Amino acid sequence: MLDAADVNAVFQSYGRCCRKERFFEDFYDIFFNSSDDIKAMFQNTDMAQQYHLLRAGLLWLIMHARGASDNKLRQLGGSHDRNGYNVRPEMYNIWLRSLLLAIRNHDPEFVPELAEQWKRVLTPGIDIIRGAY
Numbered sequence: 780m781l782d783a784a785d786v787n788a789v790f791q792s793y794g795r796c797c798r799k800e801r802f803f804e805d806f807y808d809i810f811f812n813s814s815d816d817i818k819a820m821f822q823n824t825d826m827a828q829q830y831h832l833l834r835a836g837l838l839w840l841i842m843h844a845r846g847a848s849d850n851k852l853r854q855l856g857g858s859h860d861r862n863g864y865n866v867r868p869e870m871y872n873i874w875l876r877s878l879l880l881a882i883r884n885h886d887p888e889f890v891p892e893l894a895e896q897w898k899r900v901l902t903p904g905i906d907i908i909r910g911a912y
């Protein structure tokens with residue numbers, strides 16, 4: 780489990796970001812603009828649905844940092860691995876960078892330390908998904 784102050788700060792920041800649907804649109808715009816390979820993987824995706832899936836996925840990452848079971852993350856590891864969406868390990872770095880940019884744009888209380896807290900909180904859960912590759 781991680782530092783409770785980090786997890787709480789991230790949980791609240793996430794709440795502020797989630798108040799705007801535009802947060803998720805902005806994240807995927809940044810994510811897609813960062814790589815043509817990544818953009819191509821979402822060619823047939825219903826994006827409105829995907830915003831909701833990501834909203835839940837992010838919550839699972841944060842809950843994992845609060846000590847929740849890793850079942851959901853292992854499931855995501857299975858769908859994202861080389862036999863699934865084939866999300867190559869380095870793509871998770873781009874994912875995290877895109878997310879931090881979207882947070883900076885949408886959390887009105889953003890400060891640089893918050894980006895470090897987000898990284899500390901999400902990394903163990905991301906490692907589970909990426910580790911399944």
Ligand code: HEM
Pocket residue numbers: 817820821823824825832833835836837840854855858859864866870871874904905908
């Ligand atoms: C740790 C970060 C990530 C989380 C929490 C996450 C979460 C999710 C969730 C909840 C779904 C829907 C459930 C499922 O299909 O299993 C999904 C689908 C998907 N994810 Fe991720 N994902 C992450 C990273 C990535 C990355 C880096 C890529 C790389 C391109 C990616 C590509 C996809 C694709 C292609 C789909 C399927 C879209 C479709 O249905 O057309 N994900 N993701």
